[in-house]
Amino acid sequence: MKAMTQMMTVAAATLLLMACGNNDSTSEVSGMTLTQAVNENPARDPENLKRDVYRNPIETLTFFDVQPDMTVVEIWPGGGWYTEILAPYLKEQGQLYAAHFPQSETRDFYVNSRKKFVERVASDEAFGAIQVTEFAPSENSAIAPAGSVDRILTFRNLHNWYMGGGNQALEGAFATFYTALKPGGILGVVDHRLPEQRPVTEQDSSGYMKASIAIAAAQAAGFVLVAESDINANPEDTAAHPRGVWSLPPTLSLGEQDRARYQAIGESDRFTLKFKKPETSS
Numbered sequence: 694m695k696a697m698t699q700m701m702t703v704a705a706a707t708l709l710l711m712a713c714g715n716n717d718s719t720s721e722v723s724g725m726t727l728t729q730a731v732n733e734n735p736a737r738d739p740e741n742l743k744r745d746v747y748r749n750p751i752e753t754l755t756f757f758d759v760q761p762d763m764t765v766v767e768i769w770p771g772g773g774w775y776t777e778i779l780a781p782y783l784k785e786q787g788q789l790y791a792a793h794f795p796q797s798e799t800r801d802f803y804v805n806s807r808k809k810f811v812e813r814v815a816s817d818e819a820f821g822a823i824q825v826t827e828f829a830p831s832e833n834s835a836i837a838p839a840g841s842v843d844r845i846l847t848f849r850n851l852h853n854w855y856m857g858g859g860n861q862a863l864e865g866a867f868a869t870f871y872t873a874l875k876p877g878g879i880l881g882v883v884d885h886r887l888p889e890q891r892p893v894t895e896q897d898s899s900g901y902m903k904a905s906i907a908i909a910a911a912q913a914a915g916f917v918l919v920a921e922s923d924i925n926a927n928p929e930d931t932a933a934h935p936r937g938v939w940s941l942p943p944t945l946s947l948g949e950q951d952r953a954r955y956q957a958i959g960e961s962d963r964f965t966l967k968f969k970k971p972e973t974s975s
Contacts (some may be wrong), residue, residue, distance in 0.1 A: 695865035697749070703956060705878055707750065707791070711751070714942070716738060716829065718890055720798055720870065722779070722783035724761075724782045724784060724786075725761075725782055725784070725785075726761075726782075727751060727754060727755070727759075727778075727782055728751060728762075728874050729746065730778045730782040731750050731778055734777065734778065734805075734819075735777070736777050736781055736819035737777045738777065740882060741774050741777060742759065743803060743896060744774070744943065744960070746959075747774065747925075747927070747959055748848075748925065748944075748960075748961035749772070749780055749924050749925055750775065751959060752924045752927065753754055753922075753924055753965060754778070754779075755881065756881075756920075756922050756924055756965060756967060757799065757844060757846060757879055757881035757967060758844075758879060758914075759782075759844050759846070759881075760787075760842060760843075761772055761777075761782055761785065761786050761787055762786035762787050763787045763788075763843035763844055764787060764788045764790070764837070764841055764842050764843050764844075765779060765783060765787060765788070765789050765790070765842070765844045765845070765846065766789075766790040766791075766792055766826075766836050766837050766842050766845045766846070766849055766873060767779060767790070767791050767846050767847075767848075768792050768828055768836070768845065768846065768848075768851050768870075769793065769794065769809075769828060769847070769853075770791045770792075770793060770810065771806060772806065772809070772810065773791075773810060773820070774812065774821070774848075774942065775830040775846070776789070776810075776817070776820065778793060778821050778847065779846075779955055780822070781819050782817050783822075783975055784819070784821075784822050785803065787793050787925075788822070788824065789822065789823050789824070790823070790824045790825075790826050790828045790836060790837045790842070791810070791814070791823050791824070791825050791826070792827060792828035792836035792837075793806075793807045793810055793811075793825055793826070793827055793828070794806060794807045794827065794828075794829075795829040795832070795834070796827055796829040797829075798829075798873065799897065801843065807827075808932050810825070812897075824957060825897050828866075828869065829865040830854040830857075830858060830860070830862040830863070830869075831858055831862055831865050832863045832865070833865075833868075833869065833882050834869050835872075836869060837873045838873075839871070839872050839873060839875070839876070840872075840875055840876075841872040841873065841875065842873045842874050842875060842878055842879075843874075843875060843878050843879070843881075844878065844879050844881065845870045845878070845881070846881045847870075847878045847880075847881070847882055847883070848879075848883045848884075849884050849885060849963070850881060850884070851866075851884045851902050851907055852884055852899075852900050852902045852938075854866055854937075855896055855902060855906070856896070856897060856900075857916055860906075860910065861964070863907070864910060864913065865904070865912040866910075866916070867880075867910050867911050867913070867916065868914050870914070870916075871914045871916065871970060873968040876970055876971065876972045876973065877969065877970065877971075877972045878969070878970045879919070879967060879968065879969055879970075880911065880967075880968040880969075880970070881927055881965075881966070881967055881968075882907060882911070882915060882966040882967075882968065883963050883965050883966075884902050884907065884963060884964060884965075885899060885901045885932070885938045885961040885962070885963055886902070886903075886905075886932065886961070886962045886963055887902055887903045887925075887932050888932060888966040889899035889904070889905055891903075891904055891932070893906070895932075899932065899934075899937035899938060900938035900939060900961075901932045901937065901938055901961075902935040902960070902964075902968065903922070907964070907966060908966065911966070911968050914967035915970065915971065916969065916970060917968060917969045917970075917971060918966065918967070918968055919967045919968070919969045920964065920966075920967045921964065921966055922965040922966075922967070923965070924965050925962075925963035925964070925965050926952075926958065926962055926963065926964075927958070927959055927961060927962040927963070928962065929957075929958045929959060929962075930958055930959070930960075930961050930962035932961070932962060935947060937946065940955055941955050941959070941960055942955065942956060942960050943960065
């Protein structure tokens with residue numbers, strides 16, 4: 694990575710959280726602090742809690758400086774792993790947009806995932822204030838009103854867009870994010886990391902992405918890279934598995950084959966990137 698890029702470790706992010714104290718000090722006005730939204734939140738599925746050790750939600754959201762009074766867009770929330778945290782955290786003062794799969798999508802997985810999510814928003818009080826929109830990387834998606842968003846967050850999605858549409862899909866995605874963000878707004882990106890020395894063709898099917906590819910696509914859209922973090926790094930992951938990233942937990946696509954070995958590795962090595970839309974952007 695370029696020397697000018699600020700590197701933050703888990704320890705650094707944790708120190709930032711402790712030093713600022715903003716998330717816990719806002720409890721009287723926000724209703725739920727970030728720590729409470731992660732650790733004391735009845736809306737969270739117990740199975741999701743088990744993955745905190747790999748997904749590091751407190752450190753990650755602190756690194757992206759997500760505050761309870763912000764307007765936030767979560768891209769492709771899937772079943773709502775991060776939504777379970779963001780929804781109660783933002784409920785009192787902020788606004789959460791969940792830009793889910795497009796309604797025009799006809800494939801069963803996408804249709805069923807969106808349907809289940811929409812039903813949960815309608816029935817779960819913790820999800821009640823969410824605005825469900827849609828996103829497709831190849832379209833000019835209205836994920837939120839233009840220029841209205843403080844934070845856009847996308848977790849482990851870039852590889853899907855790249856495998857489906859290559860660099861053109863990435864260009865479309867980052868252009869959409871740029872349009873929705875306010876000047877000065879932050880885009881947070883997490884994805885499975887492909888080592889830089891590996892052939893770029895491995896991105897076509899492995900589920901891993903080079904951080905340099907993500908950075909270049911964001912910068913081409915006008916974003917400035919503010920910082921990188923190793924919060925979600927896993928040095929045990931070589932990114933060289935028979936069925937790509939899906940060989941690892943939680944998917945374990947090889948079944949019982951080498952299961953203990955993959956469980957010992959844990960979830961994937963991930964890059965965590967923080968981009969900013971310039972203040973002077975029109």
